[in-house]
Amino acid sequence: MIVLVMLIGPLIGPSATVMPAAHAAPAGIAGRGGDETELSSCERALTVGYRSDERYRSPLPSSVRLLAAANAQAAWSRSAVDCPGRFVEGTVRSAQAVFVGNRFEQTMGRTGLSGKVIVAPSDKVDDHTSDLISSDSISAAQAASLTVAEDRAGFAYEILAARHGANSSLHTMSNRHKANAQLMATAVKQTEDPRRKVYSVTALLANPSQAKDPTNGIIAPTAAVVEMNCAMEQLNAFAGNTEGNGDTEGNGDTGGNGDGSVSGATDTSNAAAASNAAVISNTAKTSPAAGDAAETAGMLAVSDLIAAHIVTAHTLGYPGDESLLLQ
Numbered sequence: 001m002i003v004l005v006m007l008i009g010p011l012i013g014p015s016a017t018v019m020p021a022a023h024a025a026p027a028g029i030a031g032r033g034g035d036e037t038e039l040s041s042c043e044r045a046l047t048v049g050y051r052s053d054e055r056y057r058s059p060l061p062s063s064v065r066l067l068a069a070a071n072a073q074a075a076w077s078r079s080a081v082d083c084p085g086r087f088v089e090g091t092v093r094s095a096q097a098v099f100v101g102n103r104f105e106q107t108m109g110r111t112g113l114s115g116k117v118i119v120a121p122s123d124k125v126d127d128h129t130s131d132l133i134s135s136d137s138i139s140a141a142q143a144a145s146l147t148v149a150e151d152r153a154g155f156a157y158e159i160l161a162a163r164h165g166a167n168s169s170l171h172t173m174s175n176r177h178k179a180n181a182q183l184m185a186t187a188v189k190q191t192e193d194p195r196r197k198v199y200s201v202t203a204l205l206a207n208p209s210q211a212k213d214p215t216n217g218i219i220a221p222t223a224a225v226v227e228m229n230c231a232m233e234q235l236n237a238f239a240g241n242t243e244g245n246g247d248t249e250g251n252g253d254t255g256g257n258g259d260g261s262v263s264g265a266t267d268t269s270n271a272a273a274a275s276n277a278a279v280i281s282n283t284a285k286t287s288p289a290a291g292d293a294a295e296t297a298g299m300l301a302v303s304d305l306i307a308a309h310i311v312t313a314h315t316l317g318y319p320g321d322e323s324l325l326l327q
Contacts, residue, residue, distance in 0.1 A: 042083035049075035049093060056097065062104050069101035070117050077121075077307070081299040087238045091303045094121075095231075095310035102311070123308035125150075125180040129301050130187040137298020143188035145237035146302070147181050151195040153230040154178035159201050160223055163208035170223060177230070180305075213318075224316035231309035238302070 039047060052072035056065040073094050080090025101118035110116060125133075133143070154177030161170035185193055203211070204222065211222040213229070220228075 040082075042079060042086075045075045045079035045082050045090075046086075048072075049079055049090075052097070053093065056100055056104075062108055066101055066104040066108065066110075066117055069097045069104060070119075072097035073101065073118065077300065077303060080303040081296050087299065087303065088235050091235060091306050092310065094303065095307035095314075098307065098311050099314045102315075120311065121304035121308040123180075123305060123312055124176055125183045125305065127183070129305070130183040132294075132298045132301040133184065133187045134294075134298060135188045136292075136294045137296075138188060138302065140188050140190055142237040143184060144190060144194040146234050146305075147184040148194050148196075149230045149233040149237075150177045150184060151181035151197060152199055152233075153226055154181060155197065155199050156204055156226045157223070159204045160208055160226070163205065173223075173227075218319060220319060221317040224313050224318035227309055227316060228313035228318045231306050231313060234302075234306045234309070 049072055052068045052075060055068035056072060058065070060068075076090045076094035076097060078090070080087045080094065083090065098118055098120055102120065105116060105118060122129075133146075135143075138146075154174045157170050157174035157177060161167045161174055164170060181195055185195060207222055209222060210219060211225050212219050213225045215229070215232070218225075
């Protein structure tokens with residue numbers, strides 16, 4: 001097995017830096033010099049990704065950092081599908097770049113569509129997306145994990161909306177996640193519908209406003225924890241650790257943890273390892289086969305969906321901390 005070290009670090013400000021991971025100098029890049037014409041598509045994406053990360057985290061003019069964030073987003077999104085075993089890293093770093101880029105755009109007043117540089121990934125699954133996410137691109141187990149994560153998050157947001165006086169924003173998020181789950185449930189043929197639709201509400205009722213993420217101890221708004229747990233559970237499906245994620249045996253309760261923590265919409269026993277760290281299996285379907293256009297399109301769609309959830313979690317108040325370097 002290959003252990004993938006991941007980071008969700010500070011995302012804004014000149015002092016924000018990325019602690020280099022153990023694989024920060026991928027084979028095929030070191031020693032190549034400046035001639036990128038000899039690089040594979042994976043190596044090109046990684047080269048641009050790391051360079052752009054460094055630039056948007058450097059004390060450069062905001063306009064330069066914004067363009068670097070846009071380049072980083074595109075490069076890391078590409079590396080998620082072009083580089084074997086780097087789906088998780090590429091997706092997370094792409095999401096980081098989007099969040100940083102959005103903040104730069106807000107600071108610079110580039111909020112209108114005509115001024116947007118960052119193309120934010122969509123957190124909505126439509127008919128086109130579900131067509132892309134098929135058995136040609138992901139396995140049945142992975143599809144089940146994606147579906148259950150969306151369904152649990154949708155249920156959790158429904159409970160939170162009720163606890164917050166029929167909050168319309170939370171209700172909208174609940175509907176979106178449930179609609180995603182509905183389409184994903186049929187995107188890949190399953191022996192049975194993996195959705196349970198109703199989950200334990202003990203922890204959500206006890207911690208409707210702020211909660212501790214049991215996967216890492218982070219204190220954040222409960223809605224943000226729900227969203228991040230959804231994203232990390234889905235990432236875990238592509239990190240070779242899908243056992244139990246489909247939750248067909250009733251282990252996916254969102255129960256209290258006795259310490260004020262809430263697992264958002266995920267089972268702490270199955271999804272805890274998915275938060276920021278993952279183990280890549282040699283047999284896991286973590287990247288498309290070379291030259292497989294359909295599989296590549298499907299994996300890109302999945303990566304964008306998960307990245308959108310990560311961006312939303314940060315927007316809702318889930319913090320980034322350089323100490324969150326887990327393995």
